[in-house]
Amino acid sequence: GQNIDQPTEMTATEGAIVQINCTYQTSGFNGLFWYQQHAGEAPTFLSYNVLDGLEEKGRFSSFLSRSKGYSYLLLKELQMKDSASYLCAVSLLTGGGNKLTFGTGTQLKVEL
Amino acid sequence: ETGVTQTPRHLVMGMTNKKSLKCEQHLGHNAMYWYKQSAKKPLELMFVYNFKEQTENNSVPSRFSPECPNSSHLFLHLHTLQPEDSALYLCASSQDYVSGNYNEQFFGPGTRLTVL
Numbered sequence: 111g112q113n114i115d116q117p118t119e120m121t122a123t124e125g126a127i128v129q130i131n132c133t134y135q136t137s138g139f140n141g142l143f144w145y146q147q148h149a150g151e152a153p154t155f156l157s158y159n160v161l162d163g164l165e166e167k168g169r170f171s172s173f174l175s176r177s178k179g180y181s182y183l184l185l186k187e188l189q190m191k192d193s194a195s196y197l198c199a200v201s202l203l204t205g206g207g208n209k210l211t212f213g214t215g216t217q218l219k220v221e222l
Numbered sequence: 223e224t225g226v227t228q229t230p231r232h233l234v235m236g237m238t239n240k241k242s243l244k245c246e247q248h249l250g251h252n253a254m255y256w257y258k259q260s261a262k263k264p265l266e267l268m269f270v271y272n273f274k275e276q277t278e279n280n281s282v283p284s285r286f287s288p289e290c291p292n293s294s295h296l297f298l299h300l301h302t303l304q305p306e307d308s309a310l311y312l313c314a315s316s317q318d319y320v321s322g323n324y325n326e327q328f329f330g331p332g333t334r335l336t337v338l
């Protein structure tokens with residue numbers, strides 16, 4: 111079966127750097143997404159990795175190692191508004207299409 | 223309106239009621255999805271429609287009945303639900319649902335459903 115693991119909760123300080131890890135065991139891997147979800151709101155796209163390496167986009171970066179089944183999301187210069195749930199989702203090739211399988215999400219709390 | 227919209231945002235219903243959730247996307251996409259999000263659980267895919275055809279049913283109980291009249295609209299008809307069906311129901315859309323294609327999904331804000 112498919113298995114995606116990420117920490118349930120993390121706390122960090124405003125202005126600091128935080129790394130949220132995601133490990134997965136899947137078959138038919140076709141890329142990994144990170145989404146941000148504020149309480150009561152829609153998940154919004156942050157990043158996508160399909161090849162090994164680091165993708166940087168402003169304060170956010172995402173890394174992928176396919177051989178290790180491992181990804182992380184790096185948030186720099188943390189702001190209070192970054193307090194949210196961060197969802198790791200693996201895109202899986204199926205007979206029909208690319209199915210997204212989500213982890214439980216990491217609730218990040220940014221403190222002063 | 224832009225993006226993906228869902229109505230109603232909140233719904234309280236009894237176990238004998240019949241209600242419907244509505245989703246509309248203004249992105250010109252051809253694939254639409256229903257997900258269930260319960261506390262402490264991952265987002266669970268329920269249904270996928272690609273070009274109005276249902277392509278995925280993730281073993282969802284028949285008390286949930288989806289309908290996709292066109293590529294922009296998606297409904298979830300609810301009847302005789304159980305209290306454990308209380309959750310946030312999210313709709314999403316993507317360009318299409320084709321194996322191997324890039325599949326960024328755009329989500330609506332969800333309907334918070336409470337079944338009494």
